[in-house]
Amino acid sequence: MSAVTTGAASAAARRRTPSGRVNLVPTIILGLGALYCVLPVVWIVIASTKTNDELFSTAPFTPSFHGGFVSNIEALFTYNDGIFARWALNSVIYAFGGAALSTVICGCAGYALGKYRFRGSVWTFRIIVAAVLLPQIMLAIPQFLMLAKVGLTNNYAAVILPQLVSPFAIYLCKIYSEASVSDDILEAARVDGGSEWRIFLSIGTRLMAPALVTVFLLQFIAIWNNFLLPFVMLNTDRLYPLTEGLYGLLIITGGQAAQYSIVIIGVLLSIVPLALLFLSLQRYWRVDLLSGGVKA
Template sequence: MTVVRRRPAPLPTLLLVLGALYCVVPTLWILVAATKSRTELFSTSTYLPSFGGGLLSNLADLSAYDGGIFWHWMLNSFGYAAIGGVAASLVSAAAGYALAMYRFRGRTLLFNVILAGVLLPQIVLAIPQYLVLSKVGLAGGYLAVLLPQLFNPYGIYLCRIYAAASVPQTLLEAGRLDGAGEFRLFATVGLRLMTPGLVTVFLLQFIAIWNNFLLPFVMTSDDGKFPLTVGLYSLLRHGAAEASLYSLVITGTLLAVLPVIVLFLALQRYWRLDLVSGAVRG
């Protein structure tokens, strides 16, 4: 039997290559620029790395800047993203599980409202959220950055779809016959079966909080509570008057990208498990 291999279409292939370059080139520039010293940054070729120890010097200067506040920003970002990601994933799991497993009046309307929330840009909500939190005295603190992140319409949508596909009603009915309550069923059956989907929700929410700039910028003015995004922006503003800070901003940006890459690679096996289990169910 002769296998006929189709040649790849040139236009889609070209578009994929251009899209890959669009994503890779800025990251490559940051990686190369971080290896350059302050003088080399503006005097050498753009994509020509330096091997004169500029990266180590930039790391040392970044760690020493303002008493090591960069690492405090890094810790804040980890706190916001990790706590917010876990809490938002649990809220999304509970809401999605309830929408998928139970029938109640107004369920379709509620789900449609949540879908409308997916289409609403989060930038529109920043000012109203600040006004609400300032009324209750929470504006300016850590909770002001965390609380608006707990409700994730897209995460609820994903959990609802995944719960409907992965949690069989027969298994829940068997648990009810054994005397298990609804909360226990959700905690011991629902969450376990939804784990691969929740990993995806957590990763998406972690990255969204890690990269969020406007919400923490609006909510807090204390540089000790800044995440990396706002902290690097403030450092860049100071760099407008002191060009030597540009190297620190670039090095800090490189360090800010690394945790997301590590997290993506670490959780990739759960996505593979999810794909395999989905294929088996199909």
């Protein structure tokens, strides 16, 4: 009896071993990917605690406890009459204003393409899908030339207007509206006398909330981290966002270490709003794709 039990246990162990080995591979890959993403952030946090001298004289992942963090923040906010605060405010205006307007435009466009059929709707959607494959960096110079013709360069509109329409955001809203907004609900609302705009505002936007939040977050991050478009459109440092401002601050050093610690602490502070925004909006993704819809 014991031999049979031992043989059964060995067979079970052999069956579990291949499965365990297969599961180990993706775990290692995910772990390496996590390290690849986290290590630069950890280095920035640690480097922000060091002074200029300590930045190159100590080990990369060894923090400093000699007040370098506080002195770096003071130096950053006093540099050039506190222009860093101006850059941060500009980034908030560009990112929040552009993301909010883009969410409205792309949400309306995606809902219309997903729930209505009109002449040219199929080809319009095909063109949008094709535009998703077009690198946005190719559009910077044409957009600059177009806005320069109407005198809209070197101002806030020059950065916000080119980023209001996102082909991927429209595609996402279109697909999500088809899956989450039930035609039965819309038909019932029409029977009750609701106008199309009221149906969209009161029903469509609520059912599409996860998609709209996703669009807002993606657009906010894209505009916040955008460097090329402000670099092309702006030539006044008072209008710079954080990306261009910190780049200019680094270039001013001429390759010397004099301002490196200030740039590092500036990069760290520029990451904080994105982390807070993501953590505050992640609850909207805790619902399934058909949340709020009618299930068969």
